[in-house]
Amino acid sequence: MRTIVTRFAFLALALMLVISACSPAAPAATEPPAVSTAPAEPYxxxxxxxxxxxxxxxxxxxxxxxxxxxxxxxxxxxxxxxxxxxxxxxxxxxxxxxxxxxxxxxxxxxxxxxxxxxxxxxxxxxxxxxxxxxxxxxxxxxxxxxxxxxxxxxxxxxMEYGKMIAGCAAALTTQTGQIGYLGPLINDETRRLAASAYLGAKHCWVAEGKNPADLKFKVTWVGFWFNIPGFTADPTQIVDDFFNSGYDVVMSGIDTTEAMVEAGKFAAEGKSVWAVPYDYEGACEVSPKICLGVPYFNWKPxxxxxxTAASQGTFTSSFQWRGPDWSDLNNPDTTSVGFLKGEGLSAENSTKIDAFIADLAGGLNLWTGPIKLQDGSVYLADGVVATDPQVWFLPQLLEGMEGQSAAE
Amino acid sequence: MKHTTLNRIGFQLFALLLAFGIASLVLLAVGASPVQIYKDMFGSLGTKGKIADVLVSWAPLLLATAGLLITFAAGLWNIGVEGQITFGAIGTTLVLRLLQNSAMNAGLIIALSIFAGMLAGALWAALAGALKTFGGVNEIFGGLGLNFVATALTIYLVFGPWKRPGTGSMSGTQPFPEQFNLPLFEGLRLSPWALVVAVVGIVFVYFLLQGTYFGLRLKAVGKNFRAAYLLGIPTWQYMMFSFLLCGALSGAAGALQVTAVYHRLIPSISSGYGYLGLMVAMLVNYQAIAAIPVAFFFAALNIGSIQLPIVHKLDSSFSGVLQGLLVLFILLAEGARQRLTPKA
Missing domain, CATH: 3.40.50.2300 (Response regulator)
Incomplete structure (x- = not known):
């Protein structure tokens, strides 16, 4: 008998909880959907x-x-x-x-x-x-x-320009001559960006008077734009493997910051490693000291x-592939891609990066032949400049790069 | 009799209130207004398009539930249902790939591919069943293991032999040409064929369990394995058969995911409908017809919860919290009812 009484007491208590929970709460701190107090309806x-x-x-x-x-x-x-x-x-x-x-x-x-x-x-x-x-x-x-x-x-x-600058920073900084590239999934976009990073790295490596054959550039693919446990390879593991096998700079090609986080940990243990994040201008904040700089998208302009055109009814269908504002790479109102230097970049290398950026602004085009694909076939003959589609639809990684060119 | 029914309804209503109450507390804890949230979640479902979206999830969910009702009746916890959906989707994709360039009629190819999905699902379930019957491996562990294998196989296929030209991505295989998609209602994402398959599935299970000798004997196996054996029911054959049927129905769910929803194979093709189906099956307590509204309600929670991140910046996994609480409290209420109600 007593147990039944206690059970009912418990149930009554629970009911009270429900009632109190269901009563109107204080106004939530959320904005009402698509309703504005402004006189004109916002677009x-x-x-x-x-x-x-x-x-x-x-x-x-x-x-x-x-x-x-x-x-x-x-x-x-x-x-x-x-x-x-x-x-x-x-x-x-x-x-x-x-x-x-x-x-x-x-x-x-x-x-x-x-x-x-x-x-x-x-x-x-x-x-x-x-x-x-x-x-x-x-x-x-x-x-x-x-x-x-x-x-x-x-x-x-x-972003090809951003990746070239980032690749240059990596090549100038590496002490082992080994650069790891954390790739997302394999497609046209990711191939051309990894290749652009390599072209930038090779250019600055050679400019230092070094032999391009001594530069190791390896791409390891995750399988998606970011880690999905159980579905993709683990980017943290890949970065660790890079650092544990002689690579001292890891460039990120994925959406998230694993390369930065792991580089920060290795550096805290006293190892000389660096990382280059990607995509977002604030990405260096994750581990500022080992960050060489970040090539980022600036979708704003x-x-x-x-x-604006859509809101005024003047939208027209188009394909836009816009480059940086060379007069100010980091002007949020004008540039479409930017490069923000990180604390990990030495003063000396920073000057060299500035010179490289000036060269690019002056018309230096690294997508100029001779360029061979990974299988050794000629992609661009000597002196031939790649067309936009040739860059956009790059079919393989380039000669000198290690890593898969296409999904197996 | 009437008294018991009323009593049961009372307890279940109370459980419902309790589940929503606790879920509301969770919402209050993150500073949101429960009333507003429920209003937005369910209010968003007022359009034709939204109802159609709910039905898009309802069809595979109902099929998975239908299959699970059979294994539940046999006293089996077929956790492997998730993998059976996945393997069904693989079977369907395989047949579509093999036949898409043939001269055969596209409608026939779709039908064959759905059939192949059912076969593949049954095959995967048979593995779990064989492990249980002949290997002595509990179906929960066998099924769970096979779920992982099915996912791994999907990922291998999507990134490997079935990859898009030049691309390996989580986003799945190359979508099939339009003629291999189940036709949709004009302007909606819903295929009438998906509804037909789902309804046929659940009606089949209803009659199987309520109206056949087979269903009766299956329930006997589920209630008391040993007694059923002593009464001369071929118990292991019945268990195996329940696995096969469940696998076929789950495979059909996977086939719909490919032919009616995604039009390709993606790594998470099962969309969690197997696990969700387990919850629905537990809630409806062998009542196949009750699965129709309950599965609809669960699908509606899933679709409605998309409003949470959009409008309230809250995670949509809240729908999972609510679904879990519902199952928990309904089961608790049933237990409480049995203990609190004096035996007549």
Missing amino acids: VFGLLMVGPYNDHGYSQAHYEAGKYVEEKIGAKMVYIDKVNTADRPGTTPDQLAGDLVAQGAKLVIFSSDDMKDAATAFAKANPNIYVIMGSGDQVWKEAPNYEAIPNLSDIMGR MYLEAI
Whole structure:
């Protein structure tokens, strides 16, 4: 009998908890969806990010650009991050884009290469919504899969320059002559960026009077843009393996900061190692001392332009692949890719980097022959300058680089 | 009789309140208003497109649940259902790849591929069943191990032999040409065929368990293995058969994921519907028809929870918290009811 009484007492207590929990709480500190107190309705745009919005990498660079557009033209951003089937099982990017449209978005940015098919499908199914495909090439007339999609634009920065500068910094700094490159997955984009890093490294290595054959440059691929335990290779493990086998500089090609974190740990144990992060201008903050500098995307000006045009009804479909503002690499209003030096770069090497940047600004093009592919075949004959499609659709890594050129 | 039913409903309502109450406390702890959150989650489902999206998840979830009801009836914890969905998807992808360049009618190819998915799912389940029956490996451990193997195999295929030209990526294999996708309702992501397959699956299981001698004997095996054996029921054959049926239904879920949703093989093709299906099956307590609304509710929670990150900057895994709490409290309430209610 007594146990029944205590049980009922417990149940009554639980009921009270429920009632108190269900009563209206203090107003939540969240903003109401797509409603503004401002007199004019702000233009709403949506952003889909493949990783967390605060990843100190690729996704955060997009997020900050969105914030910038909000500020500049009083628009409002709605976003959803971790848009990938491992983090959001059962969803597709076009479905999530629909959710952003339901929140009032008139334009949706699909920011990762991974979402290309979905962006195309979404743009076709929603002709009244503008679509920006970050890093895409669907509407590029030079692309083999070109399609005319009037409400879609491709936007990309010429990160090749950023990677060349970063590669140069790595080559100037390495003491063992071994540079590791942490690659994401294998595709056109990642091949050309790893290759650009190598071209920059080789250029500055040779400029020091060293033999290019003595420079080791190895690419190890993770399998995705960031670590997904159980699905991808572990970037932390790969970086550790690099540092434990004689590589003293690791360049990151992935969205997240494992290379920085691990380099910081090894340095704290007294090892002479450095890292070059990627994507996001604040990425050096993770381990400032060993950071040689970060090549980063600055999506701000291109997003501002496209979203402003969309809000004014003057959006036109185009393929944009824009380079740095050579007069000021780090001007947020004008440059599309930047390079921010890190504390790990010595004063002497910093001067050399400045000279290299000046050369690039002056017209030095490292994508000039002779360039051979990894299998030894000639890609660019002596003196031949690569066309844009030749750079964009690089079929293999280059001769002198170690690592897989295509998925096995 | 009537009294017991009322009593049961009372306890379950109480469990429902308790689950939502605790979930609300979790929300309050992170500074969100539970009322607002529930309103946004369920309010977002008011459009035709959203209901369709819920049904897109409902179909494979219901199929996995249907399969699990059979193994549950046989007293088996078929945790391997996740791998059976995955292997079904692999089977479907294989057949689509083999036949996509043939002169065969595309509709026939899709039908064959779905059938292949069911076969593959059954095969994978048979492995777990054989391990249990002949190897003495508990189906929970065998199934869990086979889940990992199925995922690893998918990753190998996506990055290896079935990779996109020049690319190896988590984003999956090259999407199949449009004629190999199950046709969709105009303007929606939902295929009527997916609904048909799911409904046929659950109705089949309903009649199997409620209306056949086989179902009765299967339940006997589940309730008391030894007694069933002594009564002359071929127990291990029944267990194996329940694995096969569950595998076939889960395989159909995987086949739908390929032919109706993703149109390609992706590493996380099962989308967790197997584990979610286990929860639905536990909640409905062998009642196949009850699985229809409960699976719909769970799918709705999944789809509605997308509002959390968008509107409230909260993680959408809250839907998982709520689903887990629901299962926990409904089971608890059932236990409490049995202990608190005086035996008639």
